[in-house]
Amino acid sequence: MPEFAIFLHPTAGAAPFEPELVQRHCRHLATLADEGRLIAAGPFSDAQDGGMIVGLFDSADAASSFAANDPFVREGVETADVRPWIMARPANGFLGQLAPAPGTHPYFLETLRLRATTRRFAAKHVGAELVRTLLEAALAAPSEFNLQPWRPIVCQGQPQLLRLRRCCFDQPQIAFAGLAVICAVDPAVFRDEVPRAVDELVGSGRWAPDERETQIAFVRSYYEDARASAVLNGAIFGHQLLLAGLSVGLQGFWLGGFDAPAMRGEFGIPERAHIAGVVGLGWPDGTETPLPRRSMEQVVGFGAWPDR
Ligand SMILES: Cc1cc2nc3c(=O)[nH]c(=O)nc-3n(C[C@H](O)[C@H](O)[C@H](O)COP(=O)(O)O)c2cc1C
Structure with missing residues (x-):
């Protein structure tokens, strides 16, 4: 989806912004954020005022219509000027000499450090488009021989979440989540899909024909x-999903306390499948404080088992 920058310029002689108007502007931005389409937004902090919104839009018309519907513009306190924009990232070569590689998010490391399991969420829907974006990111997770043995089951909406919660010893966070995903893995893939994975590796030049x-x-x-392998690959998928959620402002949890036979029965998960856990995500309703972590000196071995 193409990126557009919307520049908001203050209208000469406009009245000072009322807090209620600023809140409406923020709610307008939130509609973009809810779909995972807001890249950045904020006011300029110099004397010229105004602000900038950068987001993903289907077309220039869609970006212009979003700008025209901004309460600041509708109320005439600002005018908008929309320009197509491309974020420089290694993958599009706009960072000069860097080879194409997965992009980096400036706040990603900080997000990892600040992550804390969240079990209560705002009662706000996680939209279908954002769910697909998150799943796409999770499906890009690494797997042994790129076999991708995961078979996740997405639960959204109270009826599905309550069915899932009953299989998780009634842990309440399930019902608060915007979505919860059963991270199931089908070990039959480790046998049946090996030719497909090997052919792809041969096709990509990793192995000779x-x-x-x-x-x-x-x-x-x-x-x-x-x-x-089922445990490992399923957990990697789930954690990638959790991190994808964090990257768009959601919070979430891992849940391993569940009744596997009950979950199999409720969701038609075959006996051969392994359930690595459940990952839940939702819009934050406050901020969790991270729990203490063991220090590097306590747990890391550099070049040998950390025998202490
Ligand atoms: C594999 C796994 C299973 C977990 N299962 C549960 C669970 O069933 N219920 C729960 O409340 N928390 C569960 N958690 C969350 C942990 O309690 C939590 O990650 C841990 O206390 C560290 O806190 P933090 O995630 O906020 O850093 C699980 C975490 C992991 C990684």
């Missing part, structure tokens, strides 16, 4: 005990 049969046999033998 004449290695195909040997690699298929090797990968299948690797999974004689697939349980540990």
